[in-house]
Amino acid sequence: METQWISDFAHPGVDKRPRKRPRLNWDVPPPLPPPKALQMIYCSQEIANGTITNHFMPAVYYTGVPRNISPPWRPDDKDGHYVFAIGENLTPRYRILSKMGEGTFGQVVECWDLETKETVAIKIVRSLQKYREAAMIEIDVLQKLAKHDFTGTRCVQIRNWFDYRNHICIVFEKLGPSLYDFLRKNSYRSFPIDLVRELGRQILESVAFMHDLRLIHTDLKPENILLVSSDCIRVPDYKVLSRSAKGGSFFKNLPKSSAIKLIDFGSTTFEHQDHSYVVSTRHYRAPEVILGLGWNYPCDLWSVGCILVELCSGEALFQTHENLEHLAMMEKVLGPLPQHMVIRADRRAEKYFRRGMRLDWPEGATSRESMRAVWKLPRLQNLVMQHVDHSAGDLIDLLQGLFRYDPNERMKAREALRHPFFTKDHRRYGYLN
Structure with a gap:
């Protein structure tokens, strides 16, 4: 999460203790439906036609096993988040299984790595320049940590990273809840x-x-x-x-x-x-x-x-x-x-x-x-x-x-x-x- 610049403000009238902050949900998602009737769901705050939603929205249905093809090009939402559909590929290597969370930086999705045959978590960073620059700094830190963490037991391990449709994507090992x-x-x-x-x-x-x-x-x-x-x-x-x-x-x-x-x-x-x-x-x-x-x-x-x-x-x-x-x-x-x-x-x-x-x-x-x-x-x-x-x-x-x-x-x-x-x-x- 980016550095927070916070100004003082009074408590709103509805603010009741204890104060619980909205957080990312890293809970384990439910399993996908069988491939023969896989439901594709757009995940974003704003769909390409301008309709704003905070929930998953049924969009397209198809049958059969998805092919390793690129999804259709869609504009980012108003905040620079990548708009995707469950079941689509993120590059030919990664297939999106579910949305795991969302934050200031962008979104985290669970994906199946078709090359290594394992489940991974991918952080899709917003397309705005300041977030792209912060992501490159984070990659530098992650690579430095991985170089010295021989046992891989202290910090989350970076698997890969790539630039996809103007979004820095960082591939991590899949972990449990926070x-x-x-x-x-x-x-x-x-x-x-x-x-x-x-x-x-x-x-x-x-x-x-x-x-x-x-x-x-x-x-x-x-x-x-x-x-x-x-x-x-x-x-x-x-x-x-x-x-x-x-x-x-x-x-x-x-x-x-x-x-x-x-x-x-x-x-x-x-x-x-x-x-x-x-x-x-x-x-x-x-x-x-x-x-x-x-x-x-x-x-x-x-x-x-x-x-x-x-x-x-x-x-x-x-x-x-x-x-x-x-x-x-x-x-x-x-x-x-x-x-x-x-x-x-x-x-x-x-x-x-x-x-x-x-x-x-x-x-x-x-x-x-x-x-x-x-x-x-x-x-x-x-x-x-x-x-x-x-x-x-x-x-x-x-x-x-x-x-x-x-x-x-x-x-x-x-x-x-x-x-x-x-x-x-x-x-x-x-x-x-």
């Missing part, structure tokens, strides 16, 4: 702490791997972390059983395997590049980014801390839409911002402070709802203990290191991997990989 989508399918029920430990270890190993290559991801979040497998197991939900929730299911799904990989390197930057602009999705954005102090590797570690809390609780830690409220939430959960960072805040961030020192809260709040949202947040220690039974003390200590305001003091990825939360003997609990 951690966010897995949480969503379980009504945002949290993961067991031992699974969180396994997931956290892999996330930090991947981040350390990238940092060793002098790469900064800048957009770490649950929807950019994919399970390798879609298989899951059904287990009793003891938290629901203990409180007999009304209408709640007494079972929840857990991944059968804890193996994960990072995806979406469209915002990844090299160490030597400009680090002054706004990066990261709002809820996972580090304080130095908001204050305009510049950023570097530590911004990824702040995001990892936010992800670990979300996996433990089921909900994003900082569910906010504007900077002042975001900083107020940080102070409520973690304590006051250090004065040396406040003093150095850039001109755009000065308005968040009274007389250049104290956060302008609650005086500067945009609504009573915003004030309540900040007020009801617990301290970090209390939040963790609400959701974690054993290992709570070690997790709190790890999170305090990842959430240090000053990026120079924040825990590094390899330092975090040596923390007792990961190194202690937890065999009596364990999680099956």
Whole structure:
């Protein structure tokens, strides 16, 4: 996903907590109908005749096995997205099986690779020049990662890339659902702490791997972390059983395997590049980014801390839409911002402070709802203990290191991997990989 430039705005009247953001759907699609009666479906926000739709639309039917021919030329939709039909070919090599998701960058489709006889995911980038340029940078990053990731276990693997009808197409291995989508399918029920430990270890190993290559991801979040497998197991939900929730299911799904990989390197930057602009999705954005102090590797570690809390609780830690409220939430959960960072805040961030020192809260709040949202947040220690039974003390200590305001003091990825939360003997609990 491209770097996000976000301005402040007040909460709309219909904004109700908890705030859940629209996300890409990486769920496993249903199987295709048999080839003899394959239904072709146009997938786009705008069909070539100008009719706008957000859903699949029946278009053409044909019988027999599709031939390896190019589909008819269609103009892109109004946003530069490629317009396609299920069952068509994307070059003679790839046959489109389903649409997997859509984002700022373009669309992701599931395809059958007629050459290697395997299912792949193809990212079809919008035809606008800025997205094409960003895609070429992402390809450069992916190739660098693949060159050094000998085991192929840390980041999604690039298979191929090509330029098709003015769309950069990047071919990836097919993976399972994102951690966010897995949480969503379980009504945002949290993961067991031992699974969180396994997931956290892999996330930090991947981040350390990238940092060793002098790469900064800048957009770490649950929807950019994919399970390798879609298989899951059904287990009793003891938290629901203990409180007999009304209408709640007494079972929840857990991944059968804890193996994960990072995806979406469209915002990844090299160490030597400009680090002054706004990066990261709002809820996972580090304080130095908001204050305009510049950023570097530590911004990824702040995001990892936010992800670990979300996996433990089921909900994003900082569910906010504007900077002042975001900083107020940080102070409520973690304590006051250090004065040396406040003093150095850039001109755009000065308005968040009274007389250049104290956060302008609650005086500067945009609504009573915003004030309540900040007020009801617990301290970090209390939040963790609400959701974690054993290992709570070690997790709190790890999170305090990842959430240090000053990026120079924040825990590094390899330092975090040596923390007792990961190194202690937890065999009596364990999680099956």
